[in-house]
Amino acid sequence: MKKVIGSGLLAKSFFGLGFSADCLILASGVSNSAEQRASEFLREFELVRKQIEDNPMLPVVYFSTCSVYQKMQTPYTRHKLEMEDYVSKHADSFYIYRLPQVVGVVKNLTLISYLVNAVLDRETVTVQKYAKRNLLDIKDVVRLSHYLIENKIGCNTIQNLASIAAVSIVDILSEVASILGVSAHSNVVEMGESYDICVDFIVEQFGKADPVLNEKYWVQVLRDYVPLLSKGTD
Template identity: 40%
Template sequence: MIIGNGLLARAFAPLFASDARHLIFASGVSNSLETNAEAFAREKVLLTSALTQNKTTVYFSTCSVYDPKLTESPYVRHKIEMEELVLNAGAMTVFRLPQVVGKTNNPHTLTNYLHQQISSRLPFKIWRHARRNLIDVQDVSSIATYLLRHQHTANQIINIANPLSTSIQDLVKIFENTLDIQALCEVLESGASYDIEATIAIRAASCMGIHFDHTYVNNLIRKYYA
Protein backbone atom coordinates (compact mmCIF):
# COMPACT_ATOMS: atom_id res chain seq x y z
CA MET A 1 0.00 0.00 0.00
CA ILE A 2 1.24 3.48 -0.87
CA ILE A 3 0.23 6.77 0.71
CA GLY A 4 1.32 9.68 -1.47
CA ASN A 5 1.72 10.46 -5.16
CA GLY A 6 5.07 12.23 -5.38
CA LEU A 7 8.59 11.21 -6.36
CA LEU A 8 9.05 8.50 -3.73
CA ALA A 9 5.51 7.19 -4.03
CA ARG A 10 5.90 6.68 -7.79
CA ALA A 11 9.24 4.91 -7.34
CA PHE A 12 7.85 2.44 -4.80
CA ALA A 13 4.44 1.92 -6.42
CA PRO A 14 5.40 -0.88 -8.87
CA LEU A 15 6.38 -3.22 -6.02
CA PHE A 16 4.34 -1.97 -3.07
CA ALA A 17 1.06 -0.53 -4.37
CA SER A 18 -0.60 -3.95 -3.98
CA ASP A 19 1.50 -5.11 -1.02
CA ALA A 20 -0.89 -6.02 1.79
CA ARG A 21 1.86 -6.26 4.40
CA HIS A 22 3.76 -2.99 3.95
CA LEU A 23 2.51 0.59 3.99
CA ILE A 24 4.88 3.01 2.28
CA PHE A 25 4.20 6.46 3.75
CA ALA A 26 5.43 8.81 1.03
CA SER A 27 3.26 11.82 1.73
CA GLY A 28 3.84 14.92 3.77
CA VAL A 29 6.19 17.87 4.00
CA SER A 30 8.80 17.73 1.23
CA ASN A 31 10.19 21.25 1.45
CA SER A 32 13.07 21.39 3.93
CA LEU A 33 12.57 25.16 4.21
CA GLU A 34 8.95 24.79 5.30
CA THR A 35 7.98 26.79 8.40
CA ASN A 36 4.17 26.59 8.24
CA ALA A 37 2.93 24.75 11.35
CA GLU A 38 -0.23 23.71 9.51
CA ALA A 39 1.80 21.78 6.92
CA PHE A 40 3.55 19.82 9.66
CA ALA A 41 0.26 19.22 11.47
CA ARG A 42 -1.35 17.78 8.33
CA GLU A 43 1.44 15.24 7.94
CA LYS A 44 1.19 14.25 11.61
CA VAL A 45 -2.56 13.64 11.33
CA LEU A 46 -2.13 11.57 8.16
CA LEU A 47 0.74 9.56 9.62
CA THR A 48 -1.08 8.93 12.90
CA SER A 49 -4.02 7.55 10.94
CA ALA A 50 -1.74 5.35 8.80
CA LEU A 51 -0.13 3.84 11.88
CA THR A 52 -3.50 2.48 13.06
CA GLN A 53 -3.60 0.07 10.13
CA ASN A 54 -2.31 -3.46 10.58
CA LYS A 55 0.70 -3.01 8.31
CA THR A 56 4.43 -2.52 8.63
CA THR A 57 4.79 1.20 7.98
CA VAL A 58 7.85 2.65 6.22
CA TYR A 59 8.49 6.33 6.92
CA PHE A 60 10.97 8.55 5.08
CA SER A 61 12.90 11.02 7.20
CA THR A 62 15.93 13.15 6.39
CA CYS A 63 19.70 12.91 6.76
CA SER A 64 19.61 16.64 7.52
CA VAL A 65 19.29 15.61 11.17
CA TYR A 66 23.09 15.21 11.06
CA ASP A 67 23.66 18.79 9.92
CA PRO A 68 24.56 20.83 13.03
CA LYS A 69 23.30 23.99 11.33
CA LEU A 70 19.82 22.54 10.86
CA THR A 71 19.13 20.72 14.12
CA GLU A 72 16.81 23.49 15.31
CA SER A 73 15.03 24.06 12.00
CA PRO A 74 11.25 23.46 12.03
CA TYR A 75 11.60 20.81 9.31
CA VAL A 76 14.24 18.75 11.12
CA ARG A 77 12.45 19.03 14.47
CA HIS A 78 9.26 17.84 12.79
CA LYS A 79 10.99 14.89 11.13
CA ILE A 80 12.50 13.76 14.45
CA GLU A 81 9.06 13.98 16.06
CA MET A 82 7.59 11.84 13.27
CA GLU A 83 10.39 9.29 13.63
CA GLU A 84 9.54 8.89 17.31
CA LEU A 85 5.86 8.54 16.45
CA VAL A 86 6.61 5.77 13.97
CA LEU A 87 9.03 3.81 16.16
CA ASN A 88 6.73 4.01 19.16
CA ALA A 89 3.97 2.44 17.08
CA GLY A 90 5.68 -0.96 16.94
CA ALA A 91 7.43 -2.91 14.18
CA MET A 92 7.96 0.03 11.86
CA THR A 93 10.92 1.26 9.80
CA VAL A 94 12.41 4.72 9.27
CA PHE A 95 14.63 5.39 6.27
CA ARG A 96 16.58 8.65 6.44
CA LEU A 97 17.32 10.05 2.99
CA PRO A 98 19.68 12.74 1.64
CA GLN A 99 18.99 14.75 -1.56
CA VAL A 100 16.86 12.41 -3.69
CA VAL A 101 17.03 13.02 -7.44
CA GLY A 102 14.40 12.03 -9.99
CA LYS A 103 11.72 13.37 -12.31
CA THR A 104 9.65 15.80 -10.25
CA ASN A 105 8.14 19.24 -10.67
CA ASN A 106 8.99 20.13 -7.07
CA PRO A 107 10.91 23.42 -7.35
CA HIS A 108 12.32 23.05 -3.85
CA THR A 109 14.75 20.22 -4.64
CA LEU A 110 18.39 21.25 -4.89
CA THR A 111 18.91 19.83 -8.37
CA ASN A 112 15.70 21.31 -9.78
CA TYR A 113 16.69 24.70 -8.38
CA LEU A 114 20.17 24.56 -9.91
CA HIS A 115 18.78 23.37 -13.23
CA GLN A 116 16.25 26.18 -13.30
CA GLN A 117 18.76 28.90 -12.44
CA ILE A 118 21.43 27.71 -14.85
CA SER A 119 19.17 26.82 -17.79
CA SER A 120 17.35 30.15 -17.42
CA ARG A 121 20.65 32.01 -17.06
CA LEU A 122 19.56 33.49 -13.76
CA PRO A 123 22.10 34.59 -11.10
CA PHE A 124 22.33 32.70 -7.81
CA LYS A 125 24.68 32.23 -4.89
CA ILE A 126 26.40 29.09 -3.60
CA TRP A 127 28.52 28.25 -0.58
CA ARG A 128 32.12 27.27 -1.26
CA HIS A 129 32.38 24.75 1.58
CA ALA A 130 28.91 23.20 1.28
CA ARG A 131 28.61 19.56 0.28
CA ARG A 132 25.45 17.61 -0.47
CA ASN A 133 24.67 13.91 -0.71
CA LEU A 134 22.78 12.92 -3.86
CA ILE A 135 21.09 9.62 -4.68
CA ASP A 136 18.83 8.40 -7.48
CA VAL A 137 15.23 7.79 -6.36
CA GLN A 138 15.32 4.48 -8.24
CA ASP A 139 18.33 3.42 -6.18
CA VAL A 140 16.52 4.43 -2.98
CA SER A 141 13.64 2.19 -4.01
CA SER A 142 15.92 -0.74 -4.87
CA ILE A 143 17.95 -0.50 -1.67
CA ALA A 144 14.92 -0.04 0.58
CA THR A 145 13.11 -2.94 -1.07
CA TYR A 146 16.13 -5.21 -0.59
CA LEU A 147 16.40 -4.25 3.08
CA LEU A 148 12.69 -4.75 3.75
CA ARG A 149 12.70 -8.18 2.14
CA HIS A 150 16.07 -9.57 3.16
CA GLN A 151 17.03 -7.95 6.47
CA HIS A 152 15.47 -7.17 9.82
CA THR A 153 14.50 -3.51 9.68
CA ALA A 154 11.73 -3.32 12.28
CA ASN A 155 12.11 -0.56 14.87
CA GLN A 156 15.22 0.76 13.16
CA ILE A 157 16.39 4.03 11.65
CA ILE A 158 18.50 3.29 8.57
CA ASN A 159 20.32 5.81 6.39
CA ILE A 160 20.04 5.25 2.64
CA ALA A 161 22.70 7.49 1.18
CA ASN A 162 25.60 7.82 -1.21
CA PRO A 163 28.95 7.24 0.55
CA LEU A 164 30.40 10.16 -1.44
CA SER A 165 29.05 13.67 -0.94
CA THR A 166 29.56 16.32 -3.62
CA SER A 167 30.54 19.95 -3.20
CA ILE A 168 27.99 22.44 -4.50
CA GLN A 169 30.72 23.95 -6.69
CA ASP A 170 31.34 20.58 -8.33
CA LEU A 171 27.61 20.03 -8.72
CA VAL A 172 27.28 23.36 -10.53
CA LYS A 173 30.14 22.35 -12.84
CA ILE A 174 28.37 19.08 -13.64
CA PHE A 175 25.23 21.03 -14.57
CA GLU A 176 27.30 23.44 -16.68
CA ASN A 177 28.80 20.53 -18.61
CA THR A 178 25.45 18.76 -18.92
CA LEU A 179 23.57 21.82 -20.17
CA ASP A 180 26.53 23.43 -21.96
CA ILE A 181 25.71 26.70 -20.19
CA GLN A 182 27.93 28.73 -17.89
CA ALA A 183 26.30 29.37 -14.52
CA LEU A 184 25.91 32.93 -13.26
CA CYS A 185 26.76 32.06 -9.69
CA GLU A 186 28.50 33.93 -6.93
CA VAL A 187 30.60 31.83 -4.56
CA LEU A 188 30.36 32.81 -0.90
CA GLU A 189 32.88 31.82 1.78
CA SER A 190 30.41 29.81 3.80
CA GLY A 191 28.88 26.36 4.14
CA ALA A 192 29.87 23.07 5.75
CA SER A 193 29.48 19.35 5.34
CA TYR A 194 28.53 16.44 7.57
CA ASP A 195 29.05 12.69 7.52
CA ILE A 196 26.30 10.14 6.90
CA GLU A 197 26.89 6.60 8.13
CA ALA A 198 25.33 4.31 5.51
CA THR A 199 27.09 0.94 5.83
CA ILE A 200 23.86 -1.07 5.79
CA ALA A 201 22.56 0.66 2.67
CA ILE A 202 25.90 0.43 0.85
CA ARG A 203 26.03 -3.32 1.42
CA ALA A 204 22.48 -3.63 0.10
CA ALA A 205 23.41 -1.48 -2.91
CA SER A 206 26.27 -3.82 -3.72
CA CYS A 207 23.88 -6.77 -3.66
CA MET A 208 21.62 -4.90 -6.09
CA GLY A 209 24.46 -4.03 -8.47
CA ILE A 210 24.42 -0.33 -7.56
CA HIS A 211 27.88 1.23 -7.60
CA PHE A 212 28.57 4.52 -5.83
CA ASP A 213 31.75 5.75 -7.48
CA HIS A 214 33.12 9.11 -8.62
CA THR A 215 31.02 9.00 -11.80
CA TYR A 216 27.74 8.40 -9.97
CA VAL A 217 26.58 12.00 -9.52
CA ASN A 218 27.67 13.03 -13.02
CA ASN A 219 25.68 10.13 -14.50
CA LEU A 220 22.76 10.93 -12.21
CA ILE A 221 22.49 14.54 -13.38
CA ARG A 222 22.80 13.54 -17.01
CA LYS A 223 20.11 10.89 -16.54
CA TYR A 224 17.47 13.37 -15.40
CA TYR A 225 18.59 16.74 -16.80
CA ALA A 226 20.45 16.18 -20.10
Protein backbone atom coordinates in the same frame (compact mmCIF):
# COMPACT_ATOMS: atom_id res chain seq x y z
CA MET B 1 -0.83 -6.17 1.22
CA LYS B 2 1.05 -3.07 0.09
CA LYS B 3 -0.52 0.30 0.77
CA VAL B 4 1.09 3.51 -0.51
CA ILE B 5 0.07 6.90 0.89
CA GLY B 6 1.03 9.92 -1.20
CA SER B 7 1.02 11.35 -4.71
CA GLY B 8 4.53 12.76 -5.17
CA LEU B 9 7.69 11.38 -6.74
CA LEU B 10 8.40 8.92 -3.94
CA ALA B 11 4.88 7.55 -3.74
CA LYS B 12 4.50 7.22 -7.51
CA SER B 13 7.76 5.29 -7.67
CA PHE B 14 6.29 2.62 -5.37
CA PHE B 15 2.80 2.35 -6.89
CA GLY B 16 3.58 -0.18 -9.60
CA LEU B 17 6.09 -2.16 -7.57
CA GLY B 18 5.16 -5.64 -6.43
CA PHE B 19 5.60 -6.58 -2.78
CA SER B 20 5.24 -10.01 -1.26
CA ALA B 21 5.78 -8.47 2.17
CA ASP B 22 2.98 -6.52 3.80
CA CYS B 23 3.75 -2.84 4.36
CA LEU B 24 2.27 0.63 4.71
CA ILE B 25 4.45 3.09 2.78
CA LEU B 26 4.03 6.63 4.09
CA ALA B 27 5.28 8.87 1.29
CA SER B 28 3.14 11.96 1.79
CA GLY B 29 5.10 13.97 4.31
CA VAL B 30 6.70 17.39 4.38
CA SER B 31 9.41 17.31 1.71
CA ASN B 32 10.50 20.94 1.60
CA SER B 33 13.48 21.32 3.93
CA ALA B 34 12.84 25.07 4.14
CA GLU B 35 9.30 24.53 5.46
CA GLN B 36 8.51 26.38 8.69
CA ARG B 37 4.72 26.35 8.85
CA ALA B 38 3.42 24.48 11.88
CA SER B 39 0.27 23.66 9.91
CA GLU B 40 2.27 21.60 7.40
CA PHE B 41 4.06 19.67 10.13
CA LEU B 42 0.72 19.03 11.85
CA ARG B 43 -0.78 17.83 8.57
CA GLU B 44 1.91 15.17 8.24
CA PHE B 45 1.61 14.14 11.88
CA GLU B 46 -2.15 13.68 11.62
CA LEU B 47 -1.82 11.69 8.40
CA VAL B 48 0.80 9.38 9.92
CA ARG B 49 -1.15 8.99 13.15
CA LYS B 50 -4.37 8.08 11.33
CA GLN B 51 -2.71 5.63 8.94
CA ILE B 52 -0.96 3.81 11.78
CA GLU B 53 -4.19 3.61 13.76
CA ASP B 54 -6.20 2.45 10.74
CA ASN B 55 -3.61 -0.18 9.70
CA PRO B 56 -2.33 -1.63 12.98
CA MET B 57 -1.12 -4.91 11.43
CA LEU B 58 0.94 -3.39 8.61
CA PRO B 59 4.67 -2.71 9.03
CA VAL B 60 5.19 1.03 8.51
CA VAL B 61 7.73 2.45 6.06
CA TYR B 62 8.55 6.07 6.87
CA PHE B 63 10.96 8.33 4.99
CA SER B 64 12.93 10.83 7.02
CA THR B 65 15.95 12.96 6.12
CA CYS B 66 19.72 12.76 6.47
CA SER B 67 19.73 16.49 7.21
CA VAL B 68 19.02 15.60 10.84
CA TYR B 69 22.81 15.20 11.04
CA GLN B 70 23.52 18.86 10.38
CA LYS B 71 24.73 20.93 13.32
CA MET B 72 22.15 23.68 12.94
CA GLN B 73 18.72 22.16 13.51
CA THR B 74 15.72 23.68 11.74
CA PRO B 75 11.94 23.40 12.21
CA TYR B 76 12.03 20.78 9.44
CA THR B 77 14.73 18.59 10.97
CA ARG B 78 13.19 18.85 14.43
CA HIS B 79 9.85 17.78 12.95
CA LYS B 80 11.40 14.80 11.18
CA LEU B 81 13.08 13.65 14.39
CA GLU B 82 9.75 13.94 16.18
CA MET B 83 8.07 11.90 13.44
CA GLU B 84 10.76 9.21 13.66
CA ASP B 85 10.15 9.01 17.39
CA TYR B 86 6.37 8.78 16.93
CA VAL B 87 6.55 6.05 14.29
CA SER B 88 9.06 4.00 16.29
CA LYS B 89 6.85 4.15 19.38
CA HIS B 90 3.40 3.66 17.82
CA ALA B 91 3.90 1.32 14.86
CA ASP B 92 3.85 -2.37 15.67
CA SER B 93 6.86 -2.73 13.35
CA PHE B 94 8.60 -0.20 11.14
CA TYR B 95 11.33 0.68 8.68
CA ILE B 96 12.57 4.27 8.91
CA TYR B 97 14.85 5.44 6.10
CA ARG B 98 16.77 8.70 6.22
CA LEU B 99 17.23 10.02 2.70
CA PRO B 100 19.64 12.62 1.30
CA GLN B 101 18.92 14.78 -1.79
CA VAL B 102 16.70 12.52 -3.89
CA VAL B 103 16.97 13.16 -7.63
CA GLY B 104 14.17 12.42 -10.06
CA VAL B 105 11.96 14.08 -12.65
CA VAL B 106 9.86 16.54 -10.69
CA LYS B 107 7.91 19.70 -11.43
CA ASN B 108 8.71 21.39 -8.13
CA LEU B 109 12.06 23.11 -7.64
CA THR B 110 14.24 20.65 -5.80
CA LEU B 111 17.96 21.46 -5.80
CA ILE B 112 18.85 19.87 -9.14
CA SER B 113 15.74 21.07 -10.98
CA TYR B 114 16.38 24.58 -9.61
CA LEU B 115 19.99 24.55 -10.85
CA VAL B 116 18.92 23.29 -14.28
CA ASN B 117 16.38 26.09 -14.60
CA ALA B 118 18.80 28.73 -13.31
CA VAL B 119 21.59 27.73 -15.69
CA LEU B 120 19.28 27.66 -18.71
CA ASP B 121 17.78 31.02 -17.75
CA ARG B 122 21.28 32.52 -17.34
CA GLU B 123 20.54 33.42 -13.75
CA THR B 124 23.28 34.11 -11.23
CA VAL B 125 23.18 31.38 -8.60
CA THR B 126 24.36 32.18 -5.09
CA VAL B 127 26.31 29.15 -3.93
CA GLN B 128 27.62 28.46 -0.45
CA LYS B 129 31.27 27.49 -0.80
CA TYR B 130 31.29 24.88 1.94
CA ALA B 131 27.85 23.38 1.37
CA LYS B 132 27.73 19.79 0.15
CA ARG B 133 24.90 17.50 -0.88
CA ASN B 134 24.58 13.74 -1.12
CA LEU B 135 22.64 12.76 -4.26
CA LEU B 136 20.54 9.61 -4.57
CA ASP B 137 18.61 8.49 -7.65
CA ILE B 138 14.93 7.88 -6.88
CA LYS B 139 15.29 4.50 -8.62
CA ASP B 140 17.92 3.53 -6.06
CA VAL B 141 15.73 4.68 -3.17
CA VAL B 142 13.11 2.22 -4.41
CA ARG B 143 15.59 -0.55 -5.26
CA LEU B 144 17.35 -0.48 -1.89
CA SER B 145 14.26 -0.11 0.28
CA HIS B 146 12.28 -2.70 -1.69
CA TYR B 147 14.98 -5.32 -1.16
CA LEU B 148 15.30 -4.54 2.55
CA ILE B 149 11.55 -4.65 3.18
CA GLU B 150 11.02 -7.82 1.14
CA ASN B 151 13.75 -9.57 3.11
CA LYS B 152 12.75 -8.02 6.45
CA ILE B 153 16.24 -6.58 6.91
CA GLY B 154 16.64 -3.78 9.43
CA CYS B 155 13.09 -4.00 10.74
CA ASN B 156 12.47 -1.69 13.71
CA THR B 157 15.61 0.34 13.02
CA ILE B 158 16.46 3.72 11.52
CA GLN B 159 18.82 3.45 8.56
CA ASN B 160 20.50 5.79 6.11
CA LEU B 161 19.88 5.22 2.41
CA ALA B 162 22.47 7.44 0.77
CA SER B 163 25.34 7.40 -1.70
CA ILE B 164 29.00 7.27 -0.77
CA ALA B 165 30.02 10.87 -1.36
CA ALA B 166 28.84 14.31 -0.37
CA VAL B 167 29.61 16.71 -3.23
CA SER B 168 30.04 20.46 -3.07
CA ILE B 169 27.23 22.43 -4.63
CA VAL B 170 29.93 24.35 -6.52
CA ASP B 171 30.90 21.07 -8.26
CA ILE B 172 27.27 20.07 -8.78
CA LEU B 173 26.51 23.40 -10.47
CA SER B 174 29.59 23.05 -12.66
CA GLU B 175 28.57 19.55 -13.76
CA VAL B 176 24.99 20.63 -14.46
CA ALA B 177 26.28 23.45 -16.67
CA SER B 178 28.68 21.11 -18.45
CA ILE B 179 25.90 18.63 -19.24
CA LEU B 180 23.70 21.43 -20.57
CA GLY B 181 26.57 22.95 -22.55
CA VAL B 182 25.90 26.35 -20.98
CA SER B 183 28.13 28.52 -18.80
CA ALA B 184 26.95 28.85 -15.22
CA HIS B 185 26.85 32.24 -13.52
CA SER B 186 27.51 31.96 -9.82
CA ASN B 187 28.18 34.07 -6.77
CA VAL B 188 30.17 31.96 -4.32
CA VAL B 189 29.86 33.02 -0.69
CA GLU B 190 31.97 31.95 2.29
CA MET B 191 29.22 29.96 3.94
CA GLY B 192 27.75 26.49 4.07
CA GLU B 193 27.83 23.26 6.03
CA SER B 194 28.44 19.64 5.22
CA TYR B 195 27.95 16.53 7.31
CA ASP B 196 28.91 12.90 7.09
CA ILE B 197 26.35 10.19 6.36
CA CYS B 198 27.28 6.68 7.45
CA VAL B 199 26.63 4.10 4.71
CA ASP B 200 27.93 1.04 6.58
CA PHE B 201 24.47 -0.53 6.49
CA ILE B 202 24.38 -0.36 2.68
CA VAL B 203 27.89 -1.81 2.46
CA GLU B 204 26.88 -4.69 4.75
CA GLN B 205 23.68 -5.53 2.87
CA PHE B 206 24.58 -4.76 -0.75
CA GLY B 207 28.37 -4.96 -0.90
CA LYS B 208 31.02 -2.42 -1.82
CA ALA B 209 30.34 -2.89 -5.53
CA ASP B 210 26.83 -1.41 -5.32
CA PRO B 211 26.51 1.57 -7.71
CA VAL B 212 25.62 4.04 -4.96
CA LEU B 213 29.02 3.38 -3.38
CA ASN B 214 30.95 4.50 -6.45
CA GLU B 215 32.74 7.84 -5.95
CA LYS B 216 31.47 9.06 -9.35
CA TYR B 217 27.90 7.93 -8.77
CA TRP B 218 26.73 11.54 -8.40
CA VAL B 219 28.02 12.38 -11.88
CA GLN B 220 26.00 9.57 -13.44
CA VAL B 221 22.87 10.67 -11.55
CA LEU B 222 23.23 14.16 -12.99
CA ARG B 223 23.90 12.83 -16.50
CA ASP B 224 20.73 10.73 -16.26
CA TYR B 225 18.42 13.46 -14.97
CA VAL B 226 19.69 16.87 -16.08
CA PRO B 227 18.65 16.27 -19.73
CA LEU B 228 15.23 15.05 -18.59
CA LEU B 229 14.73 18.03 -16.26
CA SER B 230 15.84 20.48 -18.94
CA LYS B 231 13.00 19.35 -21.22
CA GLY B 232 10.54 20.77 -18.73
CA THR B 233 11.95 24.24 -19.31
CA ASP B 234 11.17 24.35 -23.03
